[in-house]
Amino acid sequence: MASFGKKDVQVGKKGPIDLVTDVDIAVERMFRALVAERFPEHQVLAEEMGGSAVAPVGPCWVFDPLDGTTNYAHGLPIFCASLALEIDGVSEVAAVFDPTRQELFTAERGRGACLNGRPLAISHAGSLVDAVVVTGFPYDVHERVDEIVGLFGAFVGQARAVRRLGSAAIDLCYVAAGRMDGFWETDLKAWDIAAGALIVAEAGGRVTRTDGTPFASRSGDVLATNGRLHDQMLGVIRSFRAKRLSTVD
Template identity: 40%
Template sequence: MQGSANLNIMIKAARKAGRSLVKDFREVENLQVSMKGAGDFVSRADIAAEEIIKTELMEARPNYGWLAEEGGGEDGNDPTRRWIVDPLDGTTNFLHGLPHWAISIALEHKGEVVAGVIFDAAKDEMFMAEKGAGAWMNDMRLRVSGRHKMIESIFATGLPFGGRADLPDTLQDLARLMPACAGVRRWGAAALDMAYVAAGRYEGFWERRLNAWDMAAGLVILREAGALVEPIDPAGDILSDGEVLCANEAIFDNFAKIIRN
């Protein structure tokens, strides 16, 4: 893929942070079985990855704004452009030595995400897209799944943990969806769930109570791969409400009807 200068900056930053996280991940695989535990170590790895990304992006584009999981938000001299970053999506997987986590970097222009990168460093899979230029994984063009029957389709979601208030809604979703489909997966990294829909590995994905940095890069990758992407509440806004529903066009209406009840 011949990307823009901005996309190339994002890819470079993701790869640099990915090298740091892969090195830390080898350590956490040992730490997570010790009495000491790995929580503090993973927190430091997360913060270090964000610092790497911020340094790369802000040195290249010092006027852009910034929003990230660890460091919060900063206004830029250019009010129309903002980086939206999750340095480690799938922290719990990372903490437990599970190789399913990713770096997510998006560029927002005038309120719209126009470029996104999701880097699965453990598997060396770089998902990327720019508005109008298609979606790619490494050097392969991405398209959503061609399946058109719900009963043949696999979906992904996140299951609320720690007594979160949205658990009843999600359990009701599952009760309606599971009899109608081929399976539901919960792999613990929303950015990769969205990338996998774009790659045709899942037919659809939905989740509530996400943050902007969990979803931003995935939105443009999904749309450029041919997915339909909407808020769960049709009158809502995906990034501000933290709710998303996406699928290939053939099954979107049936899927949406089940989730929206």
């Protein structure tokens, strides 16, 4: 947080609109050093220095030192650090910390989810017209505008409101906290969603892939809801994809 909003933050590019700052790299290096010291037999998968793309056997820390880098680089206070401990590819413990709001979201499989130590619970919205849903855009959105914005528009036409905050981990935590009712996104990495997905599930929500198949952190996409809206959101996604496929054909 000491460097947030300051002009001397070093910002580089991993792609045309995919940014990286010196904070991303410095925090990840510190984390890797800490794991190597305390748990030398554990693996690490993190955004800036990589790791196994396939879920390894045994413990693996899945870490995003700064989820919402673009927001951070532009001085927009919507970003966080996201951490999950996976065992054989399944998240068992998770933590997401939002330093601007001093909010720590945590979960342990089978033991619930908390915000700053207080139990979390999902919302009660039962219809999309009563729901606020949230999504994110992939880094190749410039090449897929019709697809990405088209699905966004499909939800705009049915939900009370649709938001895009710029941090998948925060989006998931907000579903867990009942601030949002559902979240969908594709083209993600494990470090974006491994922690948040467990937090949603332990808060009482439902998490799958966007086609309704079982979720896995390395699957690259996620649909997370309060449960009541899950089938409705799946229906919107399936309908849009079917129409798009028929148009392409």
